[in-house]
Amino acid sequence: xxxxxxxxxxxxxYREAVREAIRDALTRDELAFLMGEDVASYGGCFGVxxxxxxxFGPERVRDTPLSESGYVGAGIGAALGGMHPIVEIMTVNxxxxxxxxxxxxxxxxxxxxxGQLNVPIVIRMTTGAGRQLAAQHSHSFEGWFAHVxxxxxxxxxxxxxxxxxxxxxLQDPDPVLIFEHGGLYGVEGVLADDAGPVDIDVAAVRRAxxxxxxxxxxxxxxxxxxxxxxxxxxxxxxxxLDLRSLRPLDTDAILASVARTHRAVxxxxxxxxGGLPAEVSARxxxxxxxxxxxxxxxxxxxxxxxxxxxHLEQAAIPRADGxxxxxxxxxxxxx
Amino acid sequence: MPxxxxxxxxxxxVAWHVGVGDHVTRGQVVADVDTDKxxxxxxxxxxxxxxxxxxxxxxxxxxxxxxxLIADDADAGTAAPSRPGAPSISAPDEGVAPTRGAAxxxxxxxxxxxxxxxxxxxxxxxxxxxxxPSPGETPGSRAPISPLARRKAAELGVxxxxxxxxxxxxxxxADDVARAVxxxxxxxxxxxxxxxxxxxxxxxxxxxxxxQPLTGAERQAALRRAIAAxxxxxxxxxxxxxxxxEIDVARAMSWLAGRNSGVPVTAxxxxxxxxxxxxxxxxxxxxxxxxxxxxxxxxxGSAIHLGVAIALRGGGLVAPAIxxxxxxxxxxxxxxxxxxxxxxRAGRIRGAEMSDPTVTVTSLGDQGVDVVAPVIYPPQVxxxxxxxxxxxxxxxxxxxxxxxxxxxxxAADHRASDGHRGAIFLxxxxxLLQEPEALGKEHENPEWTTREAED
Numbered sequence: 118x119x120x121x122x123x124x125x126x127x128x129x130x131y132r133e134a135v136r137e138a139i140r141d142a143l144t145r146d147e148l149a150f151l152m153g154e155d156v157a158s159y160g161g162c163f164g165v166x167x168x169x170x171x172x173f174g175p176e177r178v179r180d181t182p183l184s185e186s187g188y189v190g191a192g193i194g195a196a197l198g199g200m201h202p203i204v205e206i207m208t209v210n211x212x213x214x215x216x217x218x219x220x221x222x223x224x225x226x227x228x229x230x231x232g233q234l235n236v237p238i239v240i241r242m243t244t245g246a247g248r249q250l251a252a253q254h255s256h257s258f259e260g261w262f263a264h265v266x267x268x269x270x271x272x273x274x275x276x277x278x279x280x281x282x283x284x285x286x287l288q289d290p291d292p293v294l295i296f297e298h299g300g301l302y303g304v305e306g307v308l309a310d311d312a313g314p315v316d317i318d319v320a321a322v323r324r325a326x327x328x329x330x331x332x333x334x335x336x337x338x339x340x341x342x343x344x345x346x347x348x349x350x351x352x353x354x355x356x357x358l359d360l361r362s363l364r365p366l367d368t369d370a371i372l373a374s375v376a377r378t379h380r381a382v383x384x385x386x387x388x389x390x391g392g393l394p395a396e397v398s399a400r401x402x403x404x405x406x407x408x409x410x411x412x413x414x415x416x417x418x419x420x421x422x423x424x425x426x427x428h429l430e431q432a433a434i435p436r437a438d439g440x441x442x443x444x445x446x447x448x449x450x451x452x
Numbered sequence: 453m454p455x456x457x458x459x460x461x462x463x464x465x466v467a468w469h470v471g472v473g474d475h476v477t478r479g480q481v482v483a484d485v486d487t488d489k490x491x492x493x494x495x496x497x498x499x500x501x502x503x504x505x506x507x508x509x510x511x512x513x514x515x516x517x518x519x520x521l522i523a524d525d526a527d528a529g530t531a532a533p534s535r536p537g538a539p540s541i542s543a544p545d546e547g548v549a550p551t552r553g554a555a556x557x558x559x560x561x562x563x564x565x566x567x568x569x570x571x572x573x574x575x576x577x578x579x580x581x582x583x584x585p586s587p588g589e590t591p592g593s594r595a596p597i598s599p600l601a602r603r604k605a606a607e608l609g610v611x612x613x614x615x616x617x618x619x620x621x622x623x624x625x626a627d628d629v630a631r632a633v634x635x636x637x638x639x640x641x642x643x644x645x646x647x648x649x650x651x652x653x654x655x656x657x658x659x660x661x662x663x664q665p666l667t668g669a670e671r672q673a674a675l676r677r678a679i680a681a682x683x684x685x686x687x688x689x690x691x692x693x694x695x696x697x698e699i700d701v702a703r704a705m706s707w708l709a710g711r712n713s714g715v716p717v718t719a720x721x722x723x724x725x726x727x728x729x730x731x732x733x734x735x736x737x738x739x740x741x742x743x744x745x746x747x748x749x750x751x752x753g754s755a756i757h758l759g760v761a762i763a764l765r766g767g768g769l770v771a772p773a774i775x776x777x778x779x780x781x782x783x784x785x786x787x788x789x790x791x792x793x794x795x796x797r798a799g800r801i802r803g804a805e806m807s808d809p810t811v812t813v814t815s816l817g818d819q820g821v822d823v824v825a826p827v828i829y830p831p832q833v834x835x836x837x838x839x840x841x842x843x844x845x846x847x848x849x850x851x852x853x854x855x856x857x858x859x860x861x862x863a864a865d866h867r868a869s870d871g872h873r874g875a876i877f878l879x880x881x882x883x884l885l886q887e888p889e890a891l892g893k894e895h896e897n898p899e900w901t902t903r904e905a906e907d
Contacts, residue, residue: 450620
């Protein structure tokens with residue numbers, strides 16, 4: 118990573134931040150290795166691991182056959198054997214092929230072995246829409262995985278988290294799934310030179326506000342921050358809460374934010390029915406009912422397979438103007 | 453099946469006093485219901501003819517279950533009661549009048565939410581149910597109010613019925629409540645007058661003087677404000693001191709059980725009556741705890757009128773007097789308590805009963821509370837709190853034994869008395885409860901009369 122200014126840090130993309138995190142892990146932890154489809158000489162489907170093969174060699178950066186169930190299972194086996202595998206799955210859509218390994222093995226073995234077998238695996242995968250990759254590459258299933266006890270689900274939505282969550286996840290003795298939104302890889306920003314590991318436990322207020330809490334994570338975070346700016350132009354002060362971890366959810370942070378603003382919109386690129394925002398909303402009802410001055414609102418993906426055509430795709434997923442509209446209606450009904 | 457106590461989920465019909473075809477008049481006792489604690493008479497609150505008994509004798513049914521069908525008198529028109537303070541029940545169309553049980557819950561001097569809850573009424577048009585909506589809540593016409601607005605309104609004493617909503621679907625929001633507060637000229641005065649009237653605690657007294665009947669919400673808000681004013685005044689002005697003692701009531705309880713075993717259930721005396729009796733008699737020893745602090749001086753009460761804190765359904769409480777409680781027999785005191793609780797919850801407390809108490813007793817034992825640290829009702833100078841009677845570890849003759857005890861707390865006004873006097877009162881209370889037989893006959897005890905005369 119080249120251009121750097123001593124005070125500000127460097128301008129860097131989300132993709133590069135993830136790559137730096139992997140490089141850091143492979144450098145510092147000799148038990149760590151990366152494996153997945155085309156992660157080695159090709160440099161990863163989204164270019165995340167570009168150059169790492171040359172740097173670390175075939176033992177540490179390994180290509181796998183086109184079999185999610187097989188190589189995720191191999192990763193779990195390596196983890197049981199004491200290694201610290203970083204397994205990359207191309208997109209969450211294909212993670213469904215490895216669902217048995219993830220849900221029935223990785224998530225359960227600690228429990229079923231009476232605490233004898235922990236599975237220190239980290240599984241990274243791309244999620245989300247917005248890049249015209251059509252339905253089979255564009256869905257957001259992180260909310261499904263967040264249903265499963267035994268898994269920890271984290272969703273870096275900023276450069277700092279892209280750079281810092283992986284190392285913390287590797288230190289966790291149990292399986293951690295990292296969901297990287299495909300639309301974020303190209304996002305550029307300034308990352309501090311001393312950026313390093315971050316916690317993966319708590320939600321973060323990315324923008325403070327008084328009138329409404331916009332609760333989101335991952336790929337929807339930049340759009341939600343833009344929505345907060347649109348709302349500010351209308352004199353509405355929106356707080357943006359980045360969940361960061363979907364399992365466990367930082368319920369305290371959610372309730373504290375709602376207690377400040379008395380209104381909440383939950384934004385998610387997954388489908389509305391039975392989605393993660395439903396869980397967030399339920400926790401608000403349970404824990405902050407008497408703080409609410411309006412019903413909790415959700416902005417989610419349209420309940421269709423994500424379309425290929427660009428205008429349809431954009432219409433199907435949460436966008437800044439739509440988030441702002443829902444929030445505005447909550448704060449000033451009919452206004 | 454009416455709810456006859458906060459913790460009552462079901463009741464058993466012990467006896468019907470009426471049969472099919474009988475004409476019943478409002479207020480008539482129609483059935484006896486066993487609540488597990490005691491047998492209570494259920495009154496009918498409508499006039500009409502019994503067409504069917506839905507629950508047989510000996511049957512146990514959940515609260516809210518219709519007990520009987522009563523046909524409205526053809527010419528009666530409105531058989532449903534419209535007495536303020538009592539749950540009003542709209543008569544269904546089929547020409548049957550609803551009935552509702554009302555009964556005292558004598559065991560508890562304080563228990564919230566007795567009597568029919570709105571939820572206990574079955575689906576909208578049942579023929580006749582013993583149970584019905586609370587006053588001021590008309591099913592189906594509930595205006596949307598945000599949870600926060602509801603909470604703020606309760607905190608600020610705002611009547612939500614009078615607030616115009618600007619939120620979603622016309623919902624009342626917290627801002628609407630805030631606007632209503634700033635638009636309000638001022639609260640109706642509820643500060644207790646400095647005269648004898650201890651505090652305007654009765655709904656009727658607390659309400660602004662107006663000829664318009666109050667809605668349930670208004671009455672509730674007014675009652676809440678009155679309590680707020682009295683309690684704030686108490687904590688602002690009265691330097692409370694608190695004394696607590698644990699009293700062995702094993703003998704008293706076993707004596708009471710023996711006494712109760714020989715009489716019909718309706719004539720039984722509940723433990724709380726014994727505690728009230730002992731309190732009243734003990735106060736003769738310490739008259740400086742029985743009276744009022746007024747104009748920088750203590751004015752003793754002319755008699756011992758025991759205020760009894762009674763929780764109302766829908767929230768709030770009143771503490772009307774049992775007059776001359778120390779002179780009543782246990783049976784009379786029990787009957788007075790039963791009567792008072794029933795009328796308090798029906799909103800039929802007489803004004804004098806509200807203003808007469810010279811001291812107050814509150815008992816939260818039925819809620820599982822061990823110790824009550826009560827707040828004095830100004831201008832009274834003392835209040836006695838009783839927790840629950842239960843078996844606790846007790847040291848007797850060097851051994852730890854299980855023993856029924858009650859923890860009594862005296863809160864008294866340090867302007868009017870000192871801790872030493874309070875201690876004497878509690879010691880006397882304890883002594884009296886060790887001699888339940890004497891307490892049971894105490895009203896005829898000349899020694900007490902003499903002592904009272906000396907006071």
